[in-house]
Amino acid sequence: MNLYEAHLPVADVERSREFYEGVVGLTFAYRDPKRDIVFLYIGEDRGSMLGLWGPETEYGEFHRMHFAIAMTLAELTAEAERLKQLKIATHDFNGNETSEPSVIGWMPSAQLYFHDPDGHLVEFIALLDDPPDASFIGPLSLWKQRHPT
Numbered sequence: 698m699n700l701y702e703a704h705l706p707v708a709d710v711e712r713s714r715e716f717y718e719g720v721v722g723l724t725f726a727y728r729d730p731k732r733d734i735v736f737l738y739i740g741e742d743r744g745s746m747l748g749l750w751g752p753e754t755e756y757g758e759f760h761r762m763h764f765a766i767a768m769t770l771a772e773l774t775a776e777a778e779r780l781k782q783l784k785i786a787t788h789d790f791n792g793n794e795t796s797e798p799s800v801i802g803w804m805p806s807a808q809l810y811f812h813d814p815d816g817h818l819v820e821f822i823a824l825l826d827d828p829p830d831a832s833f834i835g836p837l838s839l840w841k842q843r844h845p846t
Contacts, residue, residue: 699767773798
């Protein structure tokens with residue numbers, strides 16, 4: 698396992714984007730068209746990511762602050778089952794309780810979220826080799842139907 702992503706609240710998303718691209722050397726990944734959030738890749742091959750959350754973004758309790766741990770899809774599937782056996786409540790991207798990983802199509806990635814004892818959000822994430830589909834956010838089973846391997 699590896700740390701995959703971290704998220705920071707920022708006062709000005711564009712100013713912070715310019716700083717992290719120009720000064721730190723990160724690469725633009727995606728700007729969420731509905732929320733004041735920019736994602737930047739850290740390093741090569743989508744290996745790590747930084748999310749910059751602007752002041753106009755509604756954080757909510759579910760997406761307040763979190764970190765993600767990268768793993769393979771097989772490991773993610775096994776972790777989903779292990780968390781279920783431990784009776785740890787897991788959630789999809791939208792905060793709905795589920796034991797099935799969800800997919801964010803623009804990356805694309807499969808992930809499962811849960812909270813630690815202090816309420817911090819932990820994400821297990823697996824990058825997928827399928828072509829991106831920015832219109833898709835949903836369960837892994839539906840993604841697999843649309844993108845058979």
